[in-house]
Amino acid sequence: MVCASNTTYGHQQLENFLLDPTYLNFNHGSFGAVARPVLDAQHNYVLQQEARPDIWFRETYKTLIVETREKISKECGLVNADNLVLLENASAAVNAIFRSLSLQRGDIFVYFSTAYGMVKHTAAWLEVDKGIKILEVPVTVPITSVQSLLDPMKNALDDLSPEEKAKVKVATFSHISSVPAFIEPIKELASLVKSVNPNALVLIDGAHAIGQIKVDIPALGDIDYYLSNAHKWLYAPKGSAFLWTNPEQIDTVRPQPSVISSENDVSGGTDYLTRFGYTGTKDFTAYLSISDSLDFRHSLEEVNGEGSIIDYSTSLAEWAGDHLVEQWKTSRLSPKEFEAALFNVILPTTDYELATKMQTDLLNDHGIYMLALLDEESGIVFTRLSSQIYLEKADFVKLGDLVLEYLSPRK
Amino acid sequence: MSSLPPPPISSSPPYGSSCLPLFLLSPGYLNLNHGSFGTVGRKVLERQREYTDEQEGRPDVWFRDTYLKLLSSTLTNLSQYLSLPSPTNLVLLENASSGVNSVLRSLPLLKGDVILYLSTAYSMVKNTAAFLANERGVTLLEVKVSIPVASEEDFLKPLSSAIKGMGSGERLKLAIFSHVSSTPSFIEPIVALSSVVKSLSPKCKVLVDGAHVLGQLPLNLNSLGEHVDYYVSNCHKWMYAPKGSAFLWCKDTSGVQPTVISSRNKVDPPGSGVGEVPDFGSRYAYTGTKDFTAYLAVSDAIAFRSELEGSRGMSVIEYNTGLGRWAGDYLVGLWGTRRLCPREMEAFMINVELPTNAIEEAERMRVKMLEEEGVYMLVLRDEGSGIVYTRLSMQVYLEREDFVRVGELVLKYLRHNEV
Numbered sequence: 001m002v003c004a005s006n007t008t009y010g011h012q013q014l015e016n017f018l019l020d021p022t023y024l025n026f027n028h029g030s031f032g033a034v035a036r037p038v039l040d041a042q043h044n045y046v047l048q049q050e051a052r053p054d055i056w057f058r059e060t061y062k063t064l065i066v067e068t069r070e071k072i073s074k075e076c077g078l079v080n081a082d083n084l085v086l087l088e089n090a091s092a093a094v095n096a097i098f099r100s101l102s103l104q105r106g107d108i109f110v111y112f113s114t115a116y117g118m119v120k121h122t123a124a125w126l127e128v129d130k131g132i133k134i135l136e137v138p139v140t141v142p143i144t145s146v147q148s149l150l151d152p153m154k155n156a157l158d159d160l161s162p163e164e165k166a167k168v169k170v171a172t173f174s175h176i177s178s179v180p181a182f183i184e185p186i187k188e189l190a191s192l193v194k195s196v197n198p199n200a201l202v203l204i205d206g207a208h209a210i211g212q213i214k215v216d217i218p219a220l221g222d223i224d225y226y227l228s229n230a231h232k233w234l235y236a237p238k239g240s241a242f243l244w245t246n247p248e249q250i251d252t253v254r255p256q257p258s259v260i261s262s263e264n265d266v267s268g269g270t271d272y273l274t275r276f277g278y279t280g281t282k283d284f285t286a287y288l289s290i291s292d293s294l295d296f297r298h299s300l301e302e303v304n305g306e307g308s309i310i311d312y313s314t315s316l317a318e319w320a321g322d323h324l325v326e327q328w329k330t331s332r333l334s335p336k337e338f339e340a341a342l343f344n345v346i347l348p349t350t351d352y353e354l355a356t357k358m359q360t361d362l363l364n365d366h367g368i369y370m371l372a373l374l375d376e377e378s379g380i381v382f383t384r385l386s387s388q389i390y391l392e393k394a395d396f397v398k399l400g401d402l403v404l405e406y407l408s409p410r411k
Numbered sequence: 412m413s414s415l416p417p418p419p420i421s422s423s424p425p426y427g428s429s430c431l432p433l434f435l436l437s438p439g440y441l442n443l444n445h446g447s448f449g450t451v452g453r454k455v456l457e458r459q460r461e462y463t464d465e466q467e468g469r470p471d472v473w474f475r476d477t478y479l480k481l482l483s484s485t486l487t488n489l490s491q492y493l494s495l496p497s498p499t500n501l502v503l504l505e506n507a508s509s510g511v512n513s514v515l516r517s518l519p520l521l522k523g524d525v526i527l528y529l530s531t532a533y534s535m536v537k538n539t540a541a542f543l544a545n546e547r548g549v550t551l552l553e554v555k556v557s558i559p560v561a562s563e564e565d566f567l568k569p570l571s572s573a574i575k576g577m578g579s580g581e582r583l584k585l586a587i588f589s590h591v592s593s594t595p596s597f598i599e600p601i602v603a604l605s606s607v608v609k610s611l612s613p614k615c616k617v618l619v620d621g622a623h624v625l626g627q628l629p630l631n632l633n634s635l636g637e638h639v640d641y642y643v644s645n646c647h648k649w650m651y652a653p654k655g656s657a658f659l660w661c662k663d664t665s666g667v668q669p670t671v672i673s674s675r676n677k678v679d680p681p682g683s684g685v686g687e688v689p690d691f692g693s694r695y696a697y698t699g700t701k702d703f704t705a706y707l708a709v710s711d712a713i714a715f716r717s718e719l720e721g722s723r724g725m726s727v728i729e730y731n732t733g734l735g736r737w738a739g740d741y742l743v744g745l746w747g748t749r750r751l752c753p754r755e756m757e758a759f760m761i762n763v764e765l766p767t768n769a770i771e772e773a774e775r776m777r778v779k780m781l782e783e784e785g786v787y788m789l790v791l792r793d794e795g796s797g798i799v800y801t802r803l804s805m806q807v808y809l810e811r812e813d814f815v816r817v818g819e820l821v822l823k824y825l826r827h828n829e830v
Contacts (some may be wrong), residue, residue, distance in 0.1 A: 018467035031470035031700055039467070046456070049654070050435035053448035054787050089677070091699025095535060095671045099516065102546075118699065119673035124678040231700060238466070241699035256542060258670035259512045262534040266541040280535065281507030281647065282655035283447055284704060369471050 001329035002037045003299030004290040008314045013390035016296075017235075024395060026370040028233075028386035029181070029208060030340050034293075035235040041292040042237050045285035061284055065277070068284075068291040072230070072242055075294060077216035084244045085276035086287040090207035092258055093120045093227035093243040096276075097203060098122050098170070100256035104182065105131035106329040107169040110157070110193070112184075113377070115137045116205060132169070135160075140331040145184045153189060157196045167199040168193070175206035175228075176213065178334045179373055181342035181384055185214065194222050194290050201225070201253065209232050211297070212243075213310065213340045217244055224249055231286070233341065236293035240286040247271065300389070309389055317387035320333040320396035321345060327400045333382060341387040347372065351406045352381045358406050366402060423722040426730045427810035433719070434651075434808060441813060443650075443788040444598065446623065446760050451712075452651040452719075457802035458711040459653050462704040478539055481525040482696055482752060485710040489658060490712055494631040501632075502669075502695035503706040505647075507622035509670055510643030510659040511587070513616055515539050516551045517668040524584040527608075527615075529566065530555045530795070531592040531599070536620055540587075558793050563600040564707050565606055571816065573673030574611045583612040590621035590626065590644075594599040595751045596760035596802055598628065605638045616640040620642050625658070626650035626716070628760045629728065632660055641667075649759065652712035653705040664691035671698040719807070728742040731759040731805040739763055739802065741822065745818045751793070757804045764798055765790070768826050773799050784820060 004014045017033050019025055025033070034042075043066075049056040069081035078084065087093055098109075099122070109123045109132055127133045137156040139149060155180055160168070170191040176183050177304050190202045203225040209215050211233030217226050226244040230236035250272050256264075259279035264270045301308050318336055321343045325331055330346035332339070347355050355372035362368040383403075385396075414463075434450050436442055442450070444789045451459075462481070466473040486498035495501060504510055516539075520526070526540050554573040556566055577583060586608045588601050605617045618641040624630055626649030631643060646652035660666050672678060673822045675697045676689065720726050739750055739761040746769050747763035750757070763774050770792040777790040789802045803814075 005507050017463060020468040025470070026472055034467055039463070043460070047435060049439035049454070050451055052440050052787070053442070053450065055442055055781075057448055088701045089671075089699035091673050092671045101544075117677075118672065120673045121676050121678050125672050128678060129517075212505065229700070237702065242566050259506075259509050260535065260539040260542045261508050262538065264538050265534075266545065269748060277548065279530075280506035280644070282505045283653065299600050328545060334714070369469070 004042050007303040007388045010392045018121045024368045026385045031233040034237045035296045038289050038296050042285045042289040043190050045288050060180040068288050071291050075258045077218050083247050086242050087239045088239040090227050090229050096258045103130045106137050107132045108167050110171040110404040112137045116178045120127045120173050138229050145211050165196050168197045172203045176208040177206050180344040181336040188236050190222045230290045234293050236290045237286040240290050313387045317341050317343045324400050344382050344384050346382045353380050424810050425725045426807040429655050430808040439785045441786040442792050443803050445806045449648040451653045452715045455708050455711045459704045459708040481707050485707050487559050488710045503658050505655040507643045507645045507658045511523050514641050520547050520549050525550045525552050525581050526551040526585045528587040533593045536587050556798050583615045585616050587618045590619050591623040595762040597752045597756045602638045626666045646709045650712050652709045655705040657800050669695050671699050673698050735761045735805045742818050762800050762802050764800045768799050770799050
């Protein structure tokens with residue numbers, strides 16, 4: 001059973017990760033970080049795989065993966081693992097669903113302007129390939145309440161003609177958007193879409209969710225797909241994610257993976273779990289390691305309390321957000337309740353180029369990685385920061401000081 | 412069944428069991444099925460772990476910068492290995508299945524277009540084609556190849572007939588051929604096959620599923636590229652690279668999209684006039700966050716192979732092919748059976764009919780050999796002919812003695828059943 005060697009939150013947690021000691025990571029959200037004992041477990045799987053490859057791929061892996069799927073399903077509040085499959089990342093999940101839908105010219109894909117670039121690009125491909133139409137609903141930042149999201153979506157959908165409403169094929173919402181990062185009101189958004197067209201599919205891009213907030217899929221209401229990356233906030237190795245599909249439409253819509261494999265008898269109707277379970281020979285050990293990352297987290301929470309990883313990260317983020325907003329005399333891009341471990345703070349400059357240069361200089365001169373970003377529509381220059389169990393208040397104090405020092409004389 | 416005098420084992424082969432420490436196979440496990448899942452070189456895996464350590468040390472620096480630079484040099488190394496003038500039309504991906512799906516699922520195929528493949532095509536190809544039949548209404552044309560195969564004509568004749576037999580309104584758009592088929596494993600005459608296609612149907616493109624080729628046959632994509640349009644091969648099968656590494660080469664890369672369109676792959680909407688952004692290589696370089704270290708280790712695999720061959724004074728191709736010729740002859744003689752094709756159509760994988768025509772009996776034998784002897788061998792049945800056979804994979808960690816042992820074991824287990 002994999003467990004943490006050090007269970008104290010804060011800098012001591014660096015012992016459990018592989019981050020360079022000279023690197024101060026304020027951007028855990030982009031690429032995640034694998035926990036050391038989880039990586040060790042993964043290495044072990046690889047050794048098993050290489051010791052007797054046929055046995056691994058034909059038997060051992062297939063048995064072990066069932067347990068992994070069950071554990072992650074349970075973590076998401078599901079009663080069983082029947083509708084949950086593993087894949088390499090959220091991009092693979094979205095591509096799998098989007099590109100295996102039975103589409104007609106004029107079918108409409110709906111999403112906010114805050115949708116992740118991958119979602120937009122994949123939809124753009126379908127626009128070229130299949131003649132679908134895109135309804136991108138603008139979101140203005142800063143947002144002030146759930147209405148900042150619900151109203152534009154409601155208005156945009158209401159404005160569709162009856163023919164168009166019938167053609168709404170899939171609405172994609174981020175559970176936590178990327179840049180800026182907000183927790184979106186999924187249940188209400190799903191209801192909204194279904195009230196306009198009960199046959200429309202609702203896909204929740206929860207890429208950032210698992211490990212950052214509590215994910216309870218049944219509680220999210222009338223949704224059709226839920227996906228999340230385990231390598232972002234769950235401390236699993238790179239290339240691990242899951243996709244849940246609503247059992248009501250698993251056999252009607254028949255989602256197919258991005259790679260149709262030798263084990264997927266399309267004509268014969270291979271079942272959902274089997275067709276997603278093998279997509280050609282690859283390294284599946286990252287998927288299995290999701291199980292170990294859950295054990296790792298459990299070992300920390302046994303000592304620090306259930307939910308403590310999320311609590312620590314979220315309260316540190318809140319404290320840091322408040323501190324920076326005060327120090328820099330700026331503001332967030334949303335109410336605090338929309339943020340968990342990811343938070344957005346307007347930088348004390350309106351010069352995006354300067355902010356970008358600062359991002360580079362902070363890395364090269366101080367080993368600090370922070371994201372400098374621009375919201376195109378509003379012109380707001382901001383940073384999206386990630387809180388983590390290996391960070392402490394002092395780190396954000398240091399960041400705040402350095403940013404102010406860098407930007408003040410050059411404002 | 413005649414019993415042959417035991418053959419000379421061989422004085423001192425340059426390869427053989429002395430190579431086992433170079434890999435990570437379990438001691439006491441005799442792997443006669445390298446072809447299905449490959450094996451990574453120990454040193455190559457170590458290098459891959461170093462990449463992972465770097466990735467985890469500074470993740471943003473890795474994914475935004477370092478990885479991309481290393482990928483570029485890996486592609487350069489691989490393109491040189493393939494005799495390509497540059498890596499422009501070459502990308503890495505996780506496996507041949509992904510490569511084939513990538514091409515098939517991004518071609519602008521229309522209802523009524525015809526996709527052709529031989530009956531010897533890998534089931535992944537057939538399944539993906541079936542997906543397209545559902546999705547886009549393409550028509551599938553499977554050309555039957557009879558087994559056993561006696562010559563190249565056994566591929567070329569049926570192909571020619573099938574194309575000539577197509578209706579006048581039917582549009583042949585894509586032909587897919589295996590360079591080395593899977594089960595049974597034959598080297599197919601892809602240049603000749605492609606010529607047949609292109610002479611009868613000039614607009615038809617040719618996709619070669621070379622999943623088994625890199626490391627097993629010499630591969631000059633520069634010259635082969637004159638005849639084919641797309642080429643896919645795994646690196647993890649015969650090149651000792653880690654699992655999840657393969658490449659795709661396209662003569663014309665326009666419109667070819669990876670199976671996962673990512674945040675860095677900005678596809679422009681129709682009519683925007685901007686054209687393809689970004690370029691082919693960039694579309695594939697990042698397909699969402701995942702472990703790309705296997706791709707980078709292809710460079711290390713090439714180096715490993717070169718070192719291995721240098722230290723042993725014989726190429727892997729020469730050793731494995733020679734061992735396969737010998738082992739096939741030996742087993743055919745010992746069991747009183749036959750190959751499923753001429754010897755020249757085999758490289759590292761040989762197909763030898765088993766001394767039984769009962770697949771269940773052969774399956775029981777396979778299980779016993781694994782449980783009692785730690786030997787893994789594939790037992791197969793060809794649907795068309797009913798032939799029960801084994802496909803055996805040669806490798807540098809094997810030697811003649813291993814096939815003498817297997818030959819005896821097969822007889823022991825099958826004779827035991829006869830009693």
